[in-house]
Amino acid sequence: MERWLPQDVSSYGHQVDGVIQLIFWIVGIWFVAALGILLFFAVRYRRSNSPRAAYAPARSLRSMSFVLIPVVLVLLFDLAIDTASTRAWDHIKVEMPPAGQTIRVIGKQYVWDFVHPGLDGELDTADDIKETNTLHVPVDTVVRFQLEAEDVIHSFFVPNLRLKQDAVPGRSITGWFEATREGTYQILCAELCGIGHTNMRGWLQVHSQQGYREWLAEQSPESGG
Template sequence: MRHIAALLVVALLAAVVVFFAISPAHGWWLPAGASSIAHPIDALFDGILVVIAAGFVLVMALLSWAVWRGARSQPGRARTTHGHLGLELAWTASIGAVLVGIAFAQLPTWAALRDPRAMPEGGATAMVVAHQWAWRFAHAGDDGKLGTEDDLETASELVVPAGEPVLLTLRSRDVIHSFFVPELRIKQDVVPGRAISLWFTIERPGTYELVCAELCGFGHYAMAGRVRAVARTEYDAWIAERSRARLTNGAEDAR
């Protein structure tokens, strides 16, 4: 019976390893990254996954070996030990070293995403405002600055130029939300009372799904939007058209 238990642990281990190995080829994985920050984020994700996988394989192998060995010995109480200072220090220090290593390894990526001073010249800037339960956006108008007369507001859809840096400032009007665009690998809490900035470049034009990733109340499930990245000419045309519509209060569209 205990031999069967040991074999089941080995089978579980093998099943998990096989599942992870074949997942990317079957599309059971993250969607293809579409932003400048996606590559370093994916590299971190893969690196951490390898570390976790190594730990998992080691623990499961030890567990199945212990169960297998226990099955061969005489039935009765298992021999237990505790209070082995050297062993406890060793596993605490080794796990601590792994965590500290990960913390340092992710620092450059964290800084690259968040430091607006590292942002190249040009590009676009926009404000993201989260509230229960929707996303609103303010795009810098012709003057390229936010918080001025010519800002263009939209609901649910953020429009940005593809291939250029985009600086976002995120605010919340009520509770904590989370701005999550899986294909861009951007997931940032939006905290009331704070203006949080981050920047990235979307490499491929396209429409990317935006969801709220922080349980924020009754309508959380419906708090969706999209990020639309378009070529620079299309972006300029969009800004010009929206500015005209705003100045005429939509009368142009109604005719």
């Protein structure tokens, strides 16, 4: 199943994938079972082989159990999914690990603007580095983002990070991720935001720690570049 999903380069990606797999197997097995039972009954109780169907009200516990048992089963499987997904949700959305880096992501029709802190590590200072459609981060570092939208609702989607978060005008939404592998990964907008929505794409560039420092130095005016 791992092969069907984009490569996981996120510290919490395995938790998201775990929930997807759990749901896939529970739903998949019951889907096949339900179709099998339907087919079996259709053949077993076909018209040429059976008396005419009659309406039978469920007065005994035994006849009610045909509904009650499936209800309990659905509830139990639902609780299993809830338990697994709550654990992932708490880790990803509630607990906020200390940030090694804070960036700002601004969605607007039809580009992503990324604001990186400069060498001082602080946003909203003179050495901030603004790039359109390319986000630079160091590997194995908790990156906290402040997500904003300039015009309409967008959604910051990085499939390889298992990250998708709506960007809402007038709000600054905080989240985090930690990329575990160097490379270049696609960033998409996952909220239909207008005529150019499908072209609203960017790239996440995950550098080595050393490579990120070099990139930062290159961008800084003091470096003489």
